[in-house]
Amino acid sequence: AADPPVIRIGWSVPAQTQHYVMMKKPGILKHYGKAYKADWVNFPGSVAIIQAIASKNLDAGGISIVPLARTIEQKAANLKIVADMMSERKGGFQTTWVTLESSGIKTIADLKGKTMGVAGYGSTTDLLARAILRKNGIDPDRDVKRVEVPFPVMESAMRKGDIVAGELAQPFYANAKARGGIRELFTAQEVLPVLPLLVEAFTAEFMAAHPQAVKAFLEDYVTALDFARDPKNRDEVVGIVAEVSKLPRDVLATFLLTPQDYFMSPDAMPDVEAIQKTLDFLKEGGVLKTQLDAKSMVDVSLHPRAKR
Amino acid sequence: MAASAAKIVVRGLAKEFADRTTGRAVPAIGGLDLDVLAREFVCLLGPSGCGKSTLLYVLGGFVSATAGTVLIDGKPVGPPGPDRGIIFQEYALFPWLTVLDNVMYGIRGAASPAERRARAEALIAKVHLNGFEGHYPRHLSGGMKQRVAIARTLAHDPDILLADEPFGALDTQTRTLMQEELLRIWEADRKTILFVTHSVEEAVILADRVVVMTARPGRIKADIAVPLPRPRDYDALVRDPVAIELRAELWRLVKEEVVRARGAG
């Protein structure tokens, strides 16, 4: 038989547990090496993965929603969302804006005139924070000073007093919480109850050329997801994530695969409705220039758990 | 003498240097005519700063003249080439090469490496530097460097030799030995030599003709044949009336220019 097609797939950290399991435990996968092979390439983030896809160096990747939407809007690459990866919603962790208990900040309105930390200007969470601030009567550009602080430094900057509030993703939230003295200020819940954080995307060209490979890949993807979600494997999965992220195991153990972790949908199906809401939100915020249709962006024809 | 027969013909040569600091032009040579016949040994005398080195640079093809023509073998002077060898006033030894390698630098042609080496070693012996073949220039005394420079230029055996005070850093006795060596080479290899010197004595011993330059901007002040038979003996010339007369005359000519330059200052 001919060699199975190679899927060149981009991944990044954090929050791609399905990928990490697939990379580190190919033994549990049914089709790996038979129906397809995977070339796992790490990138610093979704933008880099998209650039690699646009320059034809990748066929697929775990991508966050804003860059994906912008890519499709600009027709830079014909990407299809084929599976859900992680989302922020009730029942799972949501990026949280926190303050110190001692800071005296009780409500969002108290932030007026204060300095707060932004992990990345222009990122999805930044757009959400802006919307929430505005909703609470605070002009994000004028009423507060917002400085860019990398996630890992956020807690320290807050404790040191450089900023009074800041956003924390996992594992930084778990870490800060464990050290105590932190109070939650708000989450994105208010503006977007469900935020599809990361999705698995393939180029339409690759799907057309190798449908069997993609199908097999998605089956394995679901297998990895099931493996990760199985409580008896938790220790092993924590170990895998620790190895991949190089973060201390004990830190990860405090939240990983608990309700404090990002939400992984058990059926791995993309939530079209939530995606559409997110696209609408982005259009409203001016990030997207055109109205995109979530349905046309999603292609679950090869998804093993799609209702046909 | 017919201009066409001369090896080197200089007509109306002028050279000005742009002085970047003041923006004015500094005239170094101002309308100089000179002929040098093939195989002639011409010495050039002149006050310090009168343009002697500059003249050699123009003949060597290193700097271009501001005005005038320079013909070598009837053709306008070209870029620097192995037909004209030059011994620079400031030696210009390659500091990254040993004495031997400096001298071997210019030897080329069909010679095998062993032959080239032998030739270089012979020349090093002629300038009395045997034993110093492996030394780098910075480990040599002033006079030794100068002798390496002489050997290096002689090694590549140019047709025309332009020498800028080549013996200036040598004691009188070593200088005499070098003069004898140079005359031997000149006679054997039939070179044309233009030789800048500060020493009237040296000019009289070496030259067929002595050319005296004026103070800056340099022109030819006098062009005097040396009517002394060769080989010339140093001790004999001390007492030779023609030589004494010639020396006095040259002395007087240069002195005039030095005084003039001083007045002009």
Place this chain on the structure above:
Amino acid sequence: MAASAAKIVVRGLAKEFADRTTGRAVPAIGGLDLDVLAREFVCLLGPSGCGKSTLLYVLGGFVSATAGTVLIDGKPVGPPGPDRGIIFQEYALFPWLTVLDNVMYGIRGAASPAERRARAEALIAKVHLNGFEGHYPRHLSGGMKQRVAIARTLAHDPDILLADEPFGALDTQTRTLMQEELLRIWEADRKTILFVTHSVEEAVILADRVVVMTARPGRIKADIAVPLPRPRDYDALVRDPVAIELRAELWRLVKEEVVRARGAG
């Protein structure tokens, strides 16, 4: 002469250079004794490469001796200082300073800027370089650079002057003028001068005493007083029997060493 009275006392001085390429030591000076009295004008003659410059470097405090003692004013020679001025064989002008700034470099003390400038300009005039105050060294001829170096050293007015062939790049006539200038300064400012020269004539005109060095490794071969009254007239000395005899004697002494060096090769 009592050693204690001498300005400079050198005893058993030896200097070897390590030759990194061969690993052997090259002896430059081999056991040299010399006394120079205060206000004495001593000329140093010797074959090329015999260690004259090296001796000056040791006296200047630039290089340390391998063996022997050197006393200046009765004290072991210290690091270089403004009491000993040196004119280097290869000029060592600061290329980034103009002629004027080079000469002004060494002038210090309580003088105001205007006074220092005036002093520098006077010295520039003395070496006949008026008009070139604003030039940078690389725009000067060899002889002009040498004269700037002379002016610079004289400007800072050292007690002891160590001069390494300071007139080597000058034509005989300019050289004569410089010699006169130097003698005037020596007499007026009562300096002690150790003067390396290649010219027997120059030594006889300038020196109280002429010291002849042997071939490398340098030692003192002869130490001869010059019994000629001052001021000495160039033209008169040409015919003076004492001077003629002295020149011949010095000539012979150096020649002997040159020949010996050649033989040793």
Place this chain on the structure above:
Amino acid sequence: MSAAAARPAWRALLRLRRGYSVLLVLAAWETASRAGAVNTFLLPPASEVLVNLWNLATEGRLLFHLAESLLRVAAGLGLAVAAGIPLGLWKARSRLADAVLDPVMAFWFPVPKVGLIPLALLFFGFAHGSKIALVFADALLPLVVATYHGALHTDRRLIWSARAMGDSERRILWRVVLPAALPQIFTGLRLAVTVSLLVVFLAEMVASSSGLGHVMIYALRTLETKDVFSALVTISLIAFLADWLVIQARRRVLVWHA
């Protein structure tokens, strides 16, 4: 006179001669992305980028960020010059300083300073301080190394001359070794200018709320490729200008040099 009249135009052409390769690259860029040879998402046409740049500039936002970056470069570079040249001179002239500093620098310089950004943020603040510190840390390398190598090979007779005229070692450092090393120091300065620009943008990309690097990373996150390239073109122009200034200064200061 016709020659005199023709001169300005001729001069202008002469000046163009040094810029034509840049024009060629711009033309190639434009053609490639217009002809569809490259994905315009990755490389938008030059003309669109330039128009976009013009819009950003007239809007004023870009100029603010440019000023922020330049301030950081100027401060960091200034500190690096003030520290690097004396350090290089001292290292070249004192065997003790060399022996102590050499291993320290050999260890410190190759450290990728991006890794120190979190620390710099906490130590020097989220505004200018951290960026200035990083610029300083990296711009120091070319200045110290160039000054050191330039000073090391100072003609010993020049140093001797100064000593014989009574200069102290300290004075010699400033009056002899420094000018002798100046040609190489200028090489180091040229490099330091480029390095500073590189570092400031990198630091601003990792964590900053202003500056050209911030503009670029913001545009990158929202995939506004034209804004990304507008920032890049601005960086190029600034670098070109800064380099030109250094070369002019070099020409003026080194009149005595070949």
Place this chain on the structure above:
Amino acid sequence: MNGAEEAAGKRRAARIGGATIVIAVLALWEGVSAGGFVDEQVLPRVTVVAAAWWELLLSGELPAQVASSLGRQAAGFSIAVVVGVVLGIAMARYRAIDDFAGPLITMILPIPKAALIPLVMLWFGIGDVAKTIVVFLGTILPVVVSAYHAAGSVDQVFLWSARSMGDNEAQLLRRVVLRAALPEIMSGIRMGLIISLIVLVGAEMLAGRGGIGWLVFYTLDTGAYRVTYAAMLTIAAIGFAYDRLFLAISRRLLHWVEQE
């Protein structure tokens, strides 16, 4: 006391001084972190970093990452040296090449490599070639600028001497210009060597297939700072070793250069 003894004494004092500085810095680091002056999460203690380093070493990850990086670094650096020296000398000697390449160099090299990554991906992919090119682009600047200025200030009389001894252009470049410019070129190469290690981080950001620079950037992102510092110290140690090697080679090549 003779000169050799004095020199040895100074060397010893210097070595002690150097060691003191290193120990003082490490102690300060430990103190600042352990004493809570800086959050341990941002600046892990030396002992923690050392432990992480040791772990990475034993697991074989560190040697593997270093090995994969050094290949790219060596390739990028070597090409940069060759191209940089040739281009720098050519620019100094030929006006036309200077006019063409000069503006491009000053406009392209200051662009952050991270920003060029999309284009590098487009033209060179995401493999070793692309990363080597990024290293090359980062490293060539000091080499080319040094070679340019050095070749431009070669003493005229050397060129003249060689010409009058019949050197053609190629011989002149090889036998005189390159040799005379070598001391200054070497200082550019020294900077290039150091910078080639620094830009590994940028190059390996491109797309991770490992490498010591990738390790730095990756863990900087995940917040695993103890690994970041361990990787940075490894790079510093490699840099230190390279610099010693450079000095040994440079001393051999430049033994003819005058030093007081």
